[in-house]
Amino acid sequence: MVKGKLRRLKRSGRGGFARGVFGPIGDLLRPGHNLTNLGLPGNRLRHPGATPFPVRSLRGQSIRSLRRQRPANWREVPTRDNEGFIWLDENGVERLRFMRPTGENPTNSRWSRQANGYLRWQSSQSTPGDSDEGKLFLDMDGNIVGRTDPDFATSTHIMYEGPWP
Numbered sequence: 181m182v183k184g185k186l187r188r189l190k191r192s193g194r195g196g197f198a199r200g201v202f203g204p205i206g207d208l209l210r211p212g213h214n215l216t217n218l219g220l221p222g223n224r225l226r227h228p229g230a231t232p233f234p235v236r237s238l239r240g241q242s243i244r245s246l247r248r249q250r251p252a253n254w255r256e257v258p259t260r261d262n263e264g265f266i267w268l269d270e271n272g273v274e275r276l277r278f279m280r281p282t283g284e285n286p287t288n289s290r291w292s293r294q295a296n297g298y299l300r301w302q303s304s305q306s307t308p309g310d311s312d313e314g315k316l317f318l319d320m321d322g323n324i325v326g327r328t329d330p331d332f333a334t335s336t337h338i339m340y341e342g343p344w345p
Contacts, residue, residue, distance in 0.1 A: 213324065218316065220305060227271045230304035237321045238299060242342035243278060264297075272308035276301055278340070297340040 216223045234249035235241060250256070254275065255268045264279040281297035300317065303324060307314030317336040319325050325335045 218305070218324065226305050226307065227269075227273065230271060230273070231269055232304065233275060233301075233322070238301060238338055239320055240342070243340075244343075246276070269304065271304075273304060273306050274302055274308070275304065281340070299338040299340055300336060301338065 215225070220226060231251045231253065234251065235246070247256075250267060251269075253270045257266050257268060258264070259266055259277065259279065264277065266274050266278075267276040269275050277300040279298050279300075301319075301322070303316035303318060306316050316324050317332075319335040320338045325332055329335065
């Protein structure tokens with residue numbers, strides 16, 4: 181496929197990299213999902229004017245390319261003990277968290293994602309603050325993952341696969 185055509189397909193959302201319908205919440209909604217089964221208060225958007233995330237999937241994205249695409253009105257703040265960074269959107273919602281690799285051997289680490297570094301991606305409709313109640317976490321392809329999903333922790337802690345910035 182020609183590079184320009186692939187670029188046009190990606191921009192229009194038909195590149196085949198992320199499946200689903202790009203919904204009104206700035207995230208990918210799986211078929212059968214809508215605002216009524218996301219558990220939003222009154223089935224209404226919490227933040228109707230939220231800036232959509234700059235990419236539809238985290239597959240193959242490096243930290244450097246994500247930083248270049250970050251909307252100008254989002255803030256980057258360090259995590260506790262400077263273990264990584266957090267992006268907060270204009271509504272104070274945590275949209276992306278990156279935790280740096282620990283550098284330990286993955287077999288000796290409590291969790292291999294800690295040794296390699298990981299990302300946590302949240303919906304624009306998550307509630308701001310530290311409480312996990314009301315947060316909508318996304319998987320690598322931008323699909324909302326329910327808390328009752330047996331692979332919730334694995335799906336929402338996305339192992340960083342790109343080069344170290």
